[in-house]
Every structure is written in structure tokens, then in C-alpha cells.
Amino acid sequence: MATINFGGVDETVITRDEFPLAQARETLKDEVIAVIGYGVQGPGQALNLRDNGFNVIVGQRKDSASWEKAKSDGWVEGETLFSIEEAAERGTIIANLLSDAGQIAVWPTLKERLKPGKTLYFSHGFGITFKEHTSIVPPADVDVILVAPKGSGTSLRRLYLAGGGLNSSFAVYQDATGKAYEKAIAMGIGVGSGYLFETDFQKEVFSDLTGERGVLMGALAGIIEAQYQVLRQRGHSPSEAFNETVEELTQSLVPLVGENGMDWMFSNCSVTAQRGALDWKGKFREATLPVLNELYDSVASGKEAERTIQRGSTPGYRQELEAELSELRESELWQTGATVRKLRSK
Numbered sequence: 001m002a003t004i005n006f007g008g009v010d011e012t013v014i015t016r017d018e019f020p021l022a023q024a025r026e027t028l029k030d031e032v033i034a035v036i037g038y039g040v041q042g043p044g045q046a047l048n049l050r051d052n053g054f055n056v057i058v059g060q061r062k063d064s065a066s067w068e069k070a071k072s073d074g075w076v077e078g079e080t081l082f083s084i085e086e087a088a089e090r091g092t093i094i095a096n097l098l099s100d101a102g103q104i105a106v107w108p109t110l111k112e113r114l115k116p117g118k119t120l121y122f123s124h125g126f127g128i129t130f131k132e133h134t135s136i137v138p139p140a141d142v143d144v145i146l147v148a149p150k151g152s153g154t155s156l157r158r159l160y161l162a163g164g165g166l167n168s169s170f171a172v173y174q175d176a177t178g179k180a181y182e183k184a185i186a187m188g189i190g191v192g193s194g195y196l197f198e199t200d201f202q203k204e205v206f207s208d209l210t211g212e213r214g215v216l217m218g219a220l221a222g223i224i225e226a227q228y229q230v231l232r233q234r235g236h237s238p239s240e241a242f243n244e245t246v247e248e249l250t251q252s253l254v255p256l257v258g259e260n261g262m263d264w265m266f267s268n269c270s271v272t273a274q275r276g277a278l279d280w281k282g283k284f285r286e287a288t289l290p291v292l293n294e295l296y297d298s299v300a301s302g303k304e305a306e307r308t309i310q311r312g313s314t315p316g317y318r319q320e321l322e323a324e325l326s327e328l329r330e331s332e333l334w335q336t337g338a339t340v341r342k343l344r345s346k
């Protein structure tokens with residue numbers, strides 16, 4: 001465990017050097033990890049665990065698209081691919097990677113199979129933190145741990161295959177065996193994390209729901225739409241509006257931020273751009289602060305969880321969601337994006 005100073009604040013971080021893969025394998029050598037759910041995180045985590053040499057099986061609803069995907073990823077029915085019930089029966093670590101709303105309906109099935117000494121694993125603090133809405137209350141004699149990769153399951157798998165790792169948060173909610181902390185770290189290493197940052201279930205879910213609704217996804221999509229609309233209404237062509245709003249962001253400037261920080265990106269732009277961006281950033285910050293505070297309140301009060309559950313348990317919701325994504329995809333902005341993406345030189 002390393003103590004690392006982040007901008008003046010000391011935090012605990014686990015590195016792969018101090019908890020190597022061999023130690024993670026040793027820690028979990030007698031465990032059967034049952035990955036329940038094969039959507040986005042399921043495949044990333046299950047495949048990384050398998051390739052890292054852990055004993056892993058997958059539990060998924062039969063005759064679903066995800067069942068077929070699991071088969072095409074090499075999971076074998078009756079050997080490593082089972083119904084949710086059977087996988088939960090066989091697993092000693094039950095990795096609950098169903099959708100957050102889906103976890104509610106399946107909880108009685110999993111709870112029944114959580115025998116003393118088993119481990120219940122999540123990749124989100126949602127089910128436990130919002131137990132008033134989810135009714136997910138684990139038995140006292142099981143370990144309850146969390147490893148939440150900070151990014152898409154797709155990136156988790158891609159980075160693993162490229163020899164890297166995606167950073168994750170980890171937490172222990174309940175330590176019945178005295179080994180929960182070590183198991184959480186071992187699972188974190190096994191699923192392909194780079195560095196592991198310690199947190200608790202509530203902090204993970206509050207920050208995660210805020211981040212994805214805010215800067216990472218919701219605010220990003222919203223501010224892009226607003227700027228594109230202004231440029232179009234002021235007479236700019238679709239390609240010009242798109243290039244100045246999205247293409248340059250993803251292809252040039254955000255990679256520079258990722259590489260060496262905001263000031264580094266700024267200093268690689270003209271003095272004209274720097275002056276204007278420094279002058280305007282405060283206005284954007286002040287304009288969005290009330291919205292972000294409203295968002296955090298909505299997360300902390302459980303309103304966001306309630307809405308996620310309510311919408312997510314509506315029959316036909318996946319099709320509704322797909323229709324909303326399709327509307328986004330078909331909009332002038334993102335159709336322009338599809339064309340611009342074809343014009344990238346290799």
C-alpha cells in the first residue's frame with residue numbers, strides 16, 4: 001500500500017508492484033469467481049480474469065444476446081457458462097455485474113446462494129448504498145467488496161490486451177472472513193486494474209453518478225450540442241461547426257490534456273486562444289456550478305437512483321434507450337461526425 005500525495009492530500013493507493021498478479025492468484029486460488037451478467041463490464045472483467053489465470057465462470061440469462069456473445073467469447077455451456085442460478089451456486093465469489101436496475105430482480109436468486117464465507121462483489125456502490133430502493137441487504141456472514149473500474153468495460157479489456165491497466169476504485173463494505181480487503185485488491189488486480197484507489201461504497205456511487213451525468217457524459221454531450229447549435233445558427237457549415245466543437249477536441253486537444261494537464265494543452269495553443277480560454281473558463285464554471293450542485297443533490301438524495309431503477313425496470317426500456325441513442329446518432333451534428341470521422345488521415 002503506497003501513500004501518494006495528490007495535490008497536497010495524502011491518499012492510499014495500491015500498485016501492481018506491491019500486489020503483483022502472482023499474489024492475487026495465490027489469494028484467490030481456492031475461489032471460483034462467478035461473473036453474473038455479460039453486458040459491458042461482464043466481458044471485460046471475465047475475460048481479463050480468465051486470461052490472468054483465475055478460476056472464472058459466467059452466469060447469464062440463457063437465450064439472450066449476451067449468452068450468445070459469451071459463447072462466441074469462448075465460454076462453454078455446462079463448463080464455464082451457466083444459468084445465473086447455477087453460476088451463483090457454483091461461485092464462491094459472486095461478481096454481480098448485472099445492470100444496476102437488473103440487480104434488484106435477481107437479488108433473491110443470488111442471496112439464496114450466498115452461503116457463509118462466500119464473497120459478494122460489485123463494480124458499483126449503487127445496490128448497497130441505495131438499499132432503501134434496491135432491497136439489497138447481504139447476509140452478515142459474507143464478505144462484500146467492490147472494484148469499480150473507472151472507465152468502460154471496453155477500455156478495461158482493450159488496455160489489458162495492450163499490456164496496460166485501467167485504474168479502479170476499491171472498497172470493503174463488510175468483512176466477515178477477515179480477508180475481504182485482500183480479496184478486493186486481488187480481484188482488482190485480476191480484472192485488469194492498473195492502480196487501485198481506496199474508497200467506500202457511498203463515495204464511489206455518489207462520485208460515479210455525478211461524473212457520468214456531468215463532465216464525462218451528460219455535460220459533455222450537452223455543451224457540444226449547445227456550441228454546435230450556436231455555430232450553425234450563426235451561419236457556419238456543419239463541418240466547420242463539428243470540427244470546432246468535437247473533432248479538434250477528441251483528436252488534438254483532449255489527448256494533450258490527458259498527456260500533461262490543462263496548462264500543457266493551453267500552452268500548445270496560440271496566445272490568442274489561451275487569453276480567450278482563460279477569460280471565459282470562469283464564466284463557464286460559474287454558469288455550470290448551480291447545475292452540478294443540483295446534480296449532486298439529486299444523486300445524494302437517491303433521486304437519480306430511483307429514476308434509474310424506475311426507468312430500468314420498465315418493460316421495453318432497452319428499446320426506448322436504443323431509440324434515444326438512434327435519435328442522437330441521426331442528428332445533423334452526429335451525422336456530420338460520422339462523415340468527418342471518415343476523413344481522418346492515417
Ligand SMILES: NC(=O)c1ccc[n+]([C@@H]2O[C@H](COP(=O)([O-])OP(=O)(O)OC[C@H]3O[C@@H](n4cnc5c(N)ncnc54)[C@H](O)[C@@H]3O)[C@@H](O)[C@H]2O)c1
Nearest residue numbers: 037038039040041042066097098099102105123124152153
Ligand atoms: N458499463 C461499464 O463500463 C461500467 C463501468 C464501471 C462500472 N459499471 C457497473 O458494472 C455493473 C454492470 O454494468 P454493465 O454496464 O456491464 O451492465 P449492462 O447494462 O450491460 O447489463 C449487464 C447484464 O445484465 C443483464 N440483465 C439486466 N437485467 C437483468 C435481469 N432482470 N435479469 C437477468 N439479467 C439481467 C443483461 O442481460 C446484461 O447481460 C453495474 O453495476 C455498473 O454500474 C459499469
Ligand SMILES: CC(C)(O)[C@@H](O)C(=O)O
Nearest residue numbers: 150151152153208212216
Ligand atoms: C464508464 C462509466 C461512465 O465510468 C461507468 O460509470 C458506467 O456507469 O458505465
Ligand SMILES: [Mg+2]
Nearest residue numbers: 124208209212
Ligand atoms: Mg457509472
Ligand SMILES: [Mg+2]
Nearest residue numbers: 150151208212
Ligand atoms: Mg464510472
